[in-house]
Amino acid sequence: xxxxxxxxxxxxxxxxxxxxxxxxxxxxxxxxxxxxxxxxxxxxxxxxxxxxxxxxxxxxxxxxxxxxxxxxxxxxxxxxxxxxxxxxxxxxxxxxxxxxxxxxxxxxxxxxxxxxxxxxxxxxxxxxxxxxxxxxxxxxxxxxxxxxxxxxxxxxxxxxxxxxxxxxxxxxxxxxxxxxxxxxxxxxxxxxxxxxxxxxxxxxxxxxxxxxxxxxxxxxxxxxxxxxxxxxxxxxxxxxxxxxxxxxxx
Numbered sequence: 001x002x003x004x005x006x007x008x009x010x011x012x013x014x015x016x017x018x019x020x021x022x023x024x025x026x027x028x029x030x031x032x033x034x035x036x037x038x039x040x041x042x043x044x045x046x047x048x049x050x051x052x053x054x055x056x057x058x059x060x061x062x063x064x065x066x067x068x069x070x071x072x073x074x075x076x077x078x079x080x081x082x083x084x085x086x087x088x089x090x091x092x093x094x095x096x097x098x099x100x101x102x103x104x105x106x107x108x109x110x111x112x113x114x115x116x117x118x119x120x121x122x123x124x125x126x127x128x129x130x131x132x133x134x135x136x137x138x139x140x141x142x143x144x145x146x147x148x149x150x151x152x153x154x155x156x157x158x159x160x161x162x163x164x165x166x167x168x169x170x171x172x173x174x175x176x177x178x179x180x181x182x183x184x185x186x187x188x189x190x191x192x193x194x195x196x197x198x199x200x201x202x203x204x205x206x207x208x209x210x211x212x213x214x215x216x217x218x219x220x221x222x223x224x225x226x227x228x229x230x231x232x233x234x235x236x237x238x239x240x241x242x243x244x245x246x247x248x249x250x
Contacts, residue, residue: 021107072093130207141195164184168203171200213226
């Protein structure tokens with residue numbers, strides 16, 4: 001199989017898989033009401049992914065057995081689904097991936113379940129805007145640093161904090177590929193990887209209201225903010241274009 005053929009197969013599979021994953025993510029958000037357990041959401045995710053002809057990407061990660069990572073309030077990433085029930089007003093983060101026809105897509109969202117607080121609405125609005133701005137800068141000829149800078153300026157410009165120990169990532173035949181995509185710019189943009197047309201990236205905005213320092217829970221997976229401040233996570237799988245990029249998970 002030549003490189004051009006592989007690119008076509010990849011593009012088609014990831015477009016189809018991304019649309020399916022976007023639909024499933026919407027289903028999970030709808031199901032995540034106060035009183036629903038995190039495990040119920042996870043089970044729905046696995047069922048929906050398998051019925052669509054896919055495999056839960058996260059279940060292909062060594063030693064991880066769940067279709068989702070779900071975090072509440074101060075939880076940041078890698079939260080293990082449990083019998084814990086969502087409470088009214090919780091800030092819920094659902095991260096889900098699907099392996100479909102040989103390729104992965106990955107997507108995450110944060111939302112308020114039940115009663116909303118104005119400061120939480122503002123917090124999430126900034127995260128959504130940061131992701132939108134980052135994707136706007138995701139085009140052939142730009143660099144990873146342009147994405148990182150866009151996220152950092154948006155998040156820190158509103159007084160919030162970028163998580164520095166976690167990144168977005170390349171994605172395709174493997175769930176996690178090069179390059180890493182930090183939420184902040186830690187070197188000259190010219191030194192960061194060049195973006196190329198057809199490249200696929202899982203761009204993540206990972207941020208908090210307070211400190212960027214994290215703590216690992218006893219389960220060995222869940223990362224929470226050290227100061228117990230609320231955290232947010234937004235992620236889309238994107239295909240780099242020449243003048244603009246295609247969001248595959250929308």
